[in-house]
Each structure stands twice: as structure tokens, then as C-alpha cells.
Amino acid sequence: MAAPLLHQLSKWINSGVRCLPPQVSRLSAIRLNSNNVITKDSWMKPLLEIQRKKQLEGPPPEREPTKLLMVKRIKRLKGRPHWEKSIMKELCLDGPKYKPTIIKNTEVFCSKLRIVKHLVEIFPVTFPYGLPESEEDYQHCHIQDNGEFVVTKKIMPKIIENVTLDETSTVWDIDRETIDKSLKKKLADFALTKEYFPPQYLYPFNEDGKEYRYSKEPRDPSRKKTWH
Structure with missing residues (x-):
């Protein structure tokens, strides 16, 4: 059925038909020009545009081969x-x-x-985090499934010399930036009023194994009572 349909479609295109019959109207591969007329080279326009973009971009940059x-x-x-x-x-x-x-x-x-x-x-094999620099770096290296050689380097503490504090400042002082970070974290965790409204958990199916909490009677360990 596809061969006669394509043969008839080629006849309509060569004759310059402006509209298609309903059995061909669902073909989305056909493109029309500005005058809604099907032409022979209308299907080539998107391919030519892609080729023109590739020519303008130029060849891809050459990458250095891996060792x-x-x-x-x-x-x-x-x-x-x-x-x-x-x-x-x-x-x-x-x-x-x-x-x-x-x-x-x-x-x-x-x-x-x-x-x-x-x-x-x-x-x-690529090295996104660089090559290992010391013997300690070799102990924490691993290669991933995609060929990336990951080096987990040892982070040394930053030593700041000649640090002087004000006479009024103490070790327990908190700057404005630390307070803002703490408040933003509370806002992101939805914990602004957590200290005033502690969470109350319900166990309708006795998930915690303490069925005596749902009974007003005192607990009797020698007597087994159903909790539901």
C-alpha cells in the first residue's frame, strides 16, 4: 500500500498541487513553502540549513589523545x-x-x-582532578567505569598567622554571615518552629512494638493484650 501512495504523491508534487487529499494529509514529513505549495526541493531545506550551520561553526577542535x-x-x-x-x-x-x-x-x-x-x-583514561602529586594521594585513587581517574587529594589546614582579636570580641562571637547561613538552612529544612512544635509520631499499625501506649489501662507484662 505504501508504494502506490508514494507514486501518487510524486505525481501530485510534480504537478504542483496546492492541497493534498485526506489520506496524505497526515504525512508530517512534507514541508510547504510560504505559498503553501509543495515543491521538489522543499524537503531539502532543513538538511541544507543544518549543513550550513556546520560549515559556519567550522571543524571541531582537535583533542589531545590520551596516553x-x-x-x-x-x-x-x-x-x-x-x-x-x-x-x-x-x-x-x-x-x-x-x-x-x-x-x-x-x-x-x-x-x-x-x-x-x-x-x-x-x-x-582521563584525569579530571589532575595527576597525583604525593605518595599519600595514591592511597585514595580509583578509576571509574567511564575511564575517569579520580584523585582524592589530602586537604591540608590553612594556617593563618598574626591573627589579632578586638578587646571586646571573644571566641564565642558569631558573625552575621554564620547567622544568615544557619537561618537559611532552617528555612530550607522547614524547621523554623521545630523547637516549639516537636514532631508527634503516630504508629497506627504498631510499628514500634509498643501497643500499651494506645491503651488507658496500666500495662500488665504477664497478660498479652491485642493492640488493634
Whole structure:
């Protein structure tokens, strides 16, 4: 049914029909010009606009290639050719599936990865927080699933020298900025009147296991009473 409809539609376009019959009016892929006339090249206008924008933007900036690659095996090796198995064994990818392996981004290793690219998943290793600077940074490093090498650096306290206080000020003084932060936090937590109206929790289904609270009679531990 689609082939005769497209054939008839091409006839209407070539003849310059201004309106379409109801069976074709639902086709949203057809574009009209300002005079509501279907033309042969009307469908090309959005594609030409996208191409013109790409030409104005220019080529994307070249990125510096990463020095390391994180490779994971995503398919099993059973039934694969012997040369693929040997390459995977050489790259230490014959172990458990999805176990990451770090490989140098050199021409030799890339040529081998090109042969087994249908069996692996490759991520460039990036350093969004910089490289580790000291030996203590190596203890808190980890690599994520997307190849980001995260370095949690040790934060040293900031030492301020020659700090002098006023004669009237004490250690317990609070500045205006601290008070504003505390009040904004209370407002965000809906806790402005929390000290005057403490929360009262209800346990209609005895969630806390204290059914004696809902009975006016004194509690008798030797007698089991239903709470509902």
C-alpha cells in the first residue's frame, strides 16, 4: 500500500498541487513553502540549513589523545578464532568479563585492539582532578567505569598567622554571615518552629512494638493484650 501512495504523491508534487487529499494529509514529513505549495526541493531545506550551520561553526577542535586506554571484554571467547584468543590473552583480557585492563595508547596496541574491537569496550583514561602529586594521594585513587581517574587529594589546614582579636570580641562571637547561613538552612529544612512544635509520631499499625501506649489501662507484662 505504501508504494502506490508514494507514486501518487510524486505525481501530485510534480504537478504542483496546492492541497493534498485526506489520506496524505497526515504525512508530517512534507514541508510547504510560504505559498503553501509543495515543491521538489522543499524537503531539502532543513538538511541544507543544518549543513550550513556546520560549515559556519567550522571543524571541531582537535583533542589531545590520551596516553592510556581502559579496555573491558564484553563478549565471551568461546568459539572465537585462535588469533583473537591469542590477542586477548596477550592483552590480559582473557579473565573475567567486564574486568578493566589498562593499556598504553600506542600504535602496536591499537592495531591489536582493532582486530578484536567487536569483543571489547574501550574508554580513554582521563584525569579530571589532575595527576597525583604525593605518595599519600595514591592511597585514595580509583578509576571509574567511564575511564575517569579520580584523585582524592589530602586537604591540608590553612594556617593563618598574626591573627589579632578586638578587646571586646571573644571566641564565642558569631558573625552575621554564620547567622544568615544557619537561618537559611532552617528555612530550607522547614524547621523554623521545630523547637516549639516537636514532631508527634503516630504508629497506627504498631510499628514500634509498643501497643500499651494506645491503651488507658496500666500495662500488665504477664497478660498479652491485642493492640488493634
